[in-house]
Amino acid sequence: MRKFDDVGFAALLVVVSLLFGWILWPFFGAILWAVVTAIVFAPVNDRVTRAMPDRPSLAALITLVAILLIVILPFLAVGANLVSQGAEAYAAIESGRIDLPGLIRRVLASLPAWVTDFAARYGIYNADDVQERIASWATASSQSIATRAVSIGQGTAGFVLDLGVMLYLLFFLLRDGGRLIDRIADKLPLQPHRRRALLRKFAQVVQATVKGGILIALLQGALGGIIFWFLGIPSPLLWAALMAFLSLVPAVGAGLVWGPVAIYLLATGSIWQGVVLVAFGVMVIGLADNILRPMLVGKDVKLPDYLILISTLGGIEIFGLNGFVVGPLIAAMFVTVWQMLAETPSRREQPVRDPGPA
Structure with a gap:
């Protein structure tokens, strides 16, 4: 009877939680x-x-x-x-x-x-x-x-x-x-050290995503907009927004915008504008990512570039612009959970204690 009551309560808990999530969606x-x-x-x-x-x-x-x-x-x-x-x-x-x-x-x-x-x-x-x-x-x-x-x-x-x-x-x-984090942590069906590790990783990934992703993307977009305005290119704010957007996606970057524009300037006879844009793009916009990202993100939440790319694109596909945060966050938690599993010794590997003489 007790087992039936526990199963019924667990089912009710799942249904009520799903309904609550549906309301908040x-x-x-x-x-x-x-x-x-x-x-x-x-x-x-x-x-x-x-x-x-x-x-x-x-x-x-x-x-x-x-x-x-x-x-x-x-x-x-x-x-x-x-x-x-x-x-x-x-x-x-x-x-x-x-x-x-x-x-x-x-x-x-x-x-x-x-x-x-x-x-x-x-x-x-x-x-x-x-x-x-x-x-x-x-x-x-x-x-x-x-x-x-x-x-x-x-x-x-x-x-x-x-x-x-x-x-x-x-x-x-x-x-x-x-207080809310403490209450949630107490209810997680995990050992205390795993709770702390998961919550710490969650906070680290959120901060790294914002500081190492969004802030750097905004900086690169702002730098690109400034150089476009200086060179007299129309709609610099629009180009800046596009460069910031592309900077959020790993392996793409703002060069996908300023590069073709620089080629156009060089091809149409605006030599000095094209040269300035190329130099500024390589020496300033590009180095902003290479220098600041390791400083802001750190090594604790470093994910492989291919994993960041796939999780970011997948997050955008499912959650829209919110996927820039949700995708890498899910990927980082996925890696963390599997690392915890790999670090947990199996029962077969644990030494068997000698009970001693009877």
Whole structure:
């Protein structure tokens, strides 16, 4: 009878938990970023709390206001300008002010003769076909950007609701996060040392993903936007956002943006602009990743590059933009759990104690 009661309670627990997760799913992004932000800014909140130990609510509120002013509001301002520049670029292409076919023709015509002859001989290159494909791809991309800009504008109410839920939850996570983690850890059906290892790995991966991924991507995007603005390239904020986005994906990077633009500048006679862009891209944008990532991420959460790439792309496919955090986090926890299993001695390997004389 006791076993039947335990099985019934376990089944009820699973069903209720699934239903609760189903209810919370529409706010998955808000909850995720509230947890991520609370973990990243936990050291700041701890310092503020130590300054006023008797007023934890006020300390959490001060930290929340600082996050709002330093992080969230600047992001909102940049996002609004990005949507505006995306719509302007689409309108310029539609109206013909940006002549994509003409630009492509000039680039292809500037290629050395041996390159075009070699490609044509082996059927790799056809000027008309390449021009048509690039033009159609650029037009489709601009239409997609414009469509997303319109959808963002139409989803303002939902965005405001998600932002409000995130800030509300973030306040309580900052104030009560330590006690909440302790309560969750006590309920995990694991040995104490494994609980501590999993929770420590979770916090390390979240911080490494934000510091070593998102912050470096934003830095590379900002540097790219600055050099594009300096060289007079149109819509620098739009290019900066694209470089930041591609920098989040391992093995791709911002070079996929500034590289072709530099080739275009060199091919169309803007020699000094192309040379400056290549030098800045290699010496500044590229080195920002190679120097800062090891410093910010550290060795404790270092994953193989191929695993980061696959988990990031898989996370994006399933969770959208939230997959930049969810994918590497799941991959890191997967590696951690299997490492724990490998470090656990099997029963057969444990020495058998001699019971001694009877």
